Amino acid sequence: MSDTLPPFWRPDIHADRRPALLARGRIKAALRRWFEAQGFVEVEAAILQLSPGNETHLHGFSTTLIDDAGAGHPYFLHTSPEFAAKKLLAAGEPRIVDFARVFRNRERTALHHPEFTMLEWYRAGEDYEALMRDCAALLAEAARAAGTTVLRWRDSEADPFAEPERLTLHDAFARHAGIDLMATIARDGATDHAALAAQAQAAGIRTVADDSWSDIFSRILSERIEPRLGRGRATILCEYPISEAALARAKPGDPRVAERFELYACGVELANAFGELTDPGEQRRRFEADMDEKQRIYGERYPIDEEFLAALGAMPQASGIALGFDRLVMLATGARRIEDVLWTPVAEPGRGGR
Template sequence: MTDSQWWQPHRHSDRRPALLARNRIQRAIRGWLDDNEFVEVDPAALAVSPGNETHLHGFATQMIGNDGNGRAMYLHTSPEFAMKKLLAAGERRIAAFSHVWRNRERTALHHPEFTMLEWYRVGEDYTVLMDDCADFLMLAAEAAGANTFRFRDVVCDPYASPERISVADAFAEYAGIDLLATIAPDGWTDRDGLAAQVTRSGVTPADGDTWSDLFSRVLADRVEPHLGRGCATVLDRYPVPEAALARRAADDPRVAERFELYACGVEIANGFGELTDAAEQRRRFQADMAERQRIYGEAYPLDEDLLAALEIMPDASGIALGFDRLVMLATAAPSVQAVMWAPVPDPG
C-alpha cells in the first residue's frame, strides 16, 4: 500500500496538486482560528505516557540523562494531555496542528505518523465544537476548490449542515439493537444481553468478544457505512464505556458528552465535553490499562501531572480532527498517504 518512491519526479508531479491544496486548507483553518481568538500552541511530542486507551498503541523510545541513565518515554498519540495542562495553566482557547504517532495503524485511512488538529474551548458546551467542524468542512472545500467531498464511491456535500444522531438511535435504526438496555447507570454493561441482540441482528460475535468488542463490531459493520452520505453526520452521545475522557451527560448517566464527525463514511473528528474529575479519570485509565494488559500483555504508565492538572482545569470542550483525512476528502484522494508531503516508508 505504501509507495516508497513517492519522491520520483513524475510521482511527485501527480501528487503535488493535492499537497498544495493541503497547504491552502491549513492556511484557511489557521486564519479561522486567529479570527476566533484561538492561541496556536506547539506541544512537545515526547511524553511520559502515549495515552491510556485500551487499543491505542504508542511508539516507545528512551530519554538518556546527563548521567547516562535512561528513562522510558513515548511519542504522543495526541497532544491532548499537554493541552489540558495548558488549560489548567490558564489558557482558554487553544489549538494545535501536531504530528502524532500511532503504532499498528497503516491502511488507506491510517498512517503511523499523521497530523492532528486539536482545539479546546474553556467554559463552552461541547456542541459548539460541532459548529466548528461544519465551518472547517466548508473552509476545506473552498480552499481545495471542491463542490463535494469524495472517498471511493461515497460523496458528501461539505456545504450542507451536518445531520446529528445519537449512538443509541443509530444502533436502533441501522441494526435493530437497543443499546442502552445493556448499560446500567453506573456504567456496568450486559455483555450477554448485547451478544444476543447482535446475533439476532445478523452479526456473528467472535469467541471471547467483550461488550466493547461487540459494540465496535456493530458500529463498524452496520452503522458507519450509513454515516456521512450526502451530508456530514455527527454521531453523538457515546456510551460511557466508550468515552474514557468525556464527562457523563447530565440527563442520562449511561451516555457521555462525546461525538464523532463522519463524512463519506469516514470518521474525521472526535469531540468531548471534557472530564475534569481526576479521581474518575484515574479509575477509567486504570481499568483501560488493566484491559490492555489482558489483551496485549503490556500497559502504559499514567501521566500523574495530567491527573494533578485536572484538579484545577476548568470545564472545557475539546476535539481532535484528522487533518490528513480532511484533506483526503476535499481532494478526492485515495488515501491519507496521498496527501502527505513525505509519507513514512513501510519497513515490511
C-alpha cells in the same frame, strides 16, 4: 502503502501527487486564519511525553531519553497532544489549537498512517455543542480552500456546506443495525454483555466467546453503522455509552451516556470530541481499567501521567476535539489513500532502508 506502489520521490509520481499537496497547504492556511479570527492561540505540544495515552487499543512508539548523567528514562512519542493541551488549560489558556504531528503504532491502512497530523482544539468554559458548530464551519472552510463543492471518498460523497446531521448512538444502532443499544445499558452505566450479544447474533453479526460488551459494540459500529454515516452530508454521532467515554464527562440528566461525539463524512471518521472530564479520581479509574484490559489483550500497559491527573483537577470546564487533518484533506481533494496527501510518507519496513 502497497509494495507495488512506486516511491513518492519519483518525479512523475510527485507530479501526480502535487496538486493535492498544494491543496493541503491552502487548507491548513485557511483553517489557521479561521482559528485566529475565533480568538484561538496556536500552541505546540511537546512530542516526547511520559505516557502516550491510556486507551486500550491505542499503541505508542517508545523511546529513551538519556539525561546528562548518562541514565536512560523511558519516554513515548505522543499519540495526541491532549495531555499537554489540558495542562495549558489548567495554566489559564482559554482557547488553544495545535496542528500536532502525532504517532500511532500498529496503524497503517488507506485511512491510517504511523505519523500524521492531528488538528486539536479546546474551548474553556464552553460546552461541546460549540465544537459541533466548529466542525460545520471547518468542513466548509476546507472545501473552499480546496476549490471543491463536494467531499469524496471511494463511492461516497458529502456536501461540506450542508448542516451536519445529528444522530445519537441509540438511534444509529436502531436505524442501521436493528439493535436497541440502551436496553443493554443499566441506569448506572453497567453493560449487559449477554443482551448485546443476543441482539448482535440475531442481526447476523459475528460474536465469539471471549468478546466483551465493548468488543461487540465496536464490531457493530464498524461493520453496520460507520460505513453509512456522512453520506450526502456530514454526520455528528453523539451520546456515546458511558463505558466508551474515554476522557469525556457523563451527560447531565443521563448517566448512561457521555458528552462525546464523532464527526463522519463519506463513511470516514474525521473527529472525536469530548465535553471534558475534570474529575481526576474518575479519570484514574478509567485509565487503570483500560490498562488492565490492554494488559489482557496485548500483554502491555502504559504509565499514567500523574502530572496530567493533577492538572485535570485544576482545569476549568472545557470542551475539546481532535480532527484527523490528513483525512480532511483526503476528502476535500478526492484522494484514495492517506499517503496521497502526505508530503513524505513513512517508508514501510523493508523499503527505503537499503
